[in-house]
Amino acid sequence: xxxxxxxxxxxxxxxxxxxxxxxxxxxxxxxxxxxxxxxxxxxxxxxxxxxxxxxxxxxxxxxxxxxxxxxxxxxxxxxxxxxxxxxxxxxxxxxxxxxxxxxxxxxxxxxxxxxxxxxxxxxxxxxxxxxxxxxxxxxxxxxxxxxxxxxxxxxxxxxxxxxxxxxxxxxxxxxxxxxxxxxxxxxxxxx
Numbered sequence: 001x002x003x004x005x006x007x008x009x010x011x012x013x014x015x016x017x018x019x020x021x022x023x024x025x026x027x028x029x030x031x032x033x034x035x036x037x038x039x040x041x042x043x044x045x046x047x048x049x050x051x052x053x054x055x056x057x058x059x060x061x062x063x064x065x066x067x068x069x070x071x072x073x074x075x076x077x078x079x080x081x082x083x084x085x086x087x088x089x090x091x092x093x094x095x096x097x098x099x100x101x102x103x104x105x106x107x108x109x110x111x112x113x114x115x116x117x118x119x120x121x122x123x124x125x126x127x128x129x130x131x132x133x134x135x136x137x138x139x140x141x142x143x144x145x146x147x148x149x150x151x152x153x154x155x156x157x158x159x160x161x162x163x164x165x166x167x168x169x170x171x172x173x174x175x176x177x178x179x180x181x182x183x184x185x186x187x188x189x190x191x
Contacts, residue, residue, distance in 0.1 A: 047092060054093035058155045060121035067107040067122075072177055076165040078102035078115055079140040084129075084151050084158035090138035091159060095119035099139075102163060106177065111150065113161075123152045123161075125185055131178035133171055137162035148174055 081096040083089040090097050100118040104111065111123040129152055133145040137160065140147070148163045148171045165171060 051092045057093045060094050063112045063122040064109050067109040070105050070107055072106040074104045074165045074170055076102055076163055079137050079162040081159050081161040082138050084160045087136055088138050127153045128182050131175045
């Protein structure tokens with residue numbers, strides 16, 4: 001019994017350590033909040049600067065009054081546009097960098113891109129260059145063939161725009177139909 005008494009005596013003498021130094025904790029939280037705000041502000045400024053650098057890109061064409069009957073239509077996601085062949089060089093001018101839902105409609109006149117909450121645009125059939133399946137575009141990487149990428153000319157720049165259908169099985173039909181239209185347009189233009 002004598003060996004238990006010193007242990008109880010030692011335990012009774014110890015004081016609990018102070019759990020929290022509130023002033024230091026508040027200082028760290030405020031500092032971290034300011035750091036995060038600074039990072040977001042710098043990202044926003046970088047986005048605006050990129051748009052300024054791409055200011056030479058002409059205004060996006062609007063859909064014609066009578067585009068004709070729809071050959072294909074698709075609903076899904078618009079993942080952005082990049083300089084053709086450079087899948088990380090995002091184009092942000094004229095709202096092309098804004099991700100959104102999308103309703104695509106392909107007619108004899110071209111590709112109508114309707115984006116709720118973002119700027120709509122139209123790609124005339126003469127501006128279409130290629131359609132392919134790919135695995136990624138700036139900010140979005142999917143499995144092989146998970147993204148429909150349409151290459152088109154706008155001004156003196158070639159642009160890749162990435163779309164993903166709500167039903168990925170539609171992508172192959174879109175690639176075939178778009179490439180057939182492009183080949184037909186090139187053949188007629190060569191005559």
